[in-house]
Amino acid sequence: MEYCEELYHMARLSLTGRRQDILSYIRRLARKYAGDDGLDNKLLGLLKDAPTEESPIRGAAITSIPVDQDSRLNLVRYEEPKDLDFNPIWNEAVKGSLDQFINERKKEYALISAGLSPSKSMLCHGTPGVGKTLAARWIANKLNRPLLTLDLSAVISSYLGRTGINIRHVLDYAKGFDCVLMLDELDAIAKRRDDSGEIGELKRLVTVLLQEIDDWPESGVLLAATNHPSLLDPAVWRRFDNVIEFVGPDINDISLVLKEYLGKQNLDDDKRLCLAFLYEGSSYSDIHRNILELRRKAILANLDLNDVFVEHIKQQCAELPKKSRKTIATKLISGGYTQRKASELTGVSRVTIRKSLNE
DSSP states (O other), rough: HHHHHHHHHHHHHHHTHHHHHHHHHHHHHHTTTTSTTTTHHHHHHEEEEEEEEHOOHHHHHTTTTTTTTTOOOOEEEEEEEOOSSSSOOOOOHHHHHHHHHHHHTTHHHHHHTTTTOOEEEEEOOSSTTTTHHHHHHHHHHHTTTOOEEEEEEHHOSSSTTTHHHHHHHHHHHHHHHHEEEESSSGGGGGGGGTTTTTHHHHHHHHHHHHHHHHHTTTEEEEEEEEEGGGGGHHHHTTTTTEEEEEOOOOHHHHHHHHHHHTTTOOHHHHHHHHHHHHHTTTTTHHHHHHHHHHHHHHHHHTHHHHHHHHHHHHHHEEEOOOHHHHHHHHHHTTTOOHHHHHHHHHHHOHHHHHHHHHO
């Protein structure tokens, strides 16, 4: 009798024409019948042999991107998977979680054979510039899937109920083919429903979003990011398989970032060490922007890169309070700098540096 119900459900899904729903149901059956007279292997064989969404389908997907009914603006931004200009650097905890997510997606059939499901969703939170959006592009590239990013400027409508309809259209569209959907700035559409300052329409929007996330297919990849985790409705957190906190770089991370962002251009070790101390507390994006600006300056003015960075270091130190400059000077000396060199870069007198060291 149970087989009859499953056969009926499969037939119903087939008639709807929603490929992702059919694939998700086959995955569910494969897990349920793991080790049952080889039925799971037969079902997994169907999944492996299923045609994939290659470029013609992707091209068709671009032309059918959902739009807002009134403004006619695209509700998502579409990007084909592409190599990044540099190797992203995250701390070990974040990098380990991202690698685990990719590994699960690439070995999903091994998990299904064991009666398990690969992670299908991830919520990233942290301050701006720590690599949340970059992680979405990295995941899309690793999985060779296009990246769709929710366009809030088009999705949020002044018409009653229109925003919720737009959200449904976006998620239904993304469920239709193999892609990575990114809900950036999630707090704008998933605020706490106990916030008395929010109108009923936004509270209903959260309910719509939760229903759509619950209905997300196993074959899809759903990512979300927020700079303001405290604003999110508590129910949102439970809907995601993985929750990752992105943090800014520490001294060691900054040193790696500088090497990566400098590319083939050389910078003396002592200057890189000074920059690492100077940039402590900065975000990855701020550091990246500064390095690119200095590299451009060196090329356009035909200057030696090390000379440009020396002037940058001196300028940055001059803008710091005296206490911070003293701290950087003592750190530089502990890193192998001479008192004279530390004094030149930070503007702190050698007498003051010696007093700090004695203290």
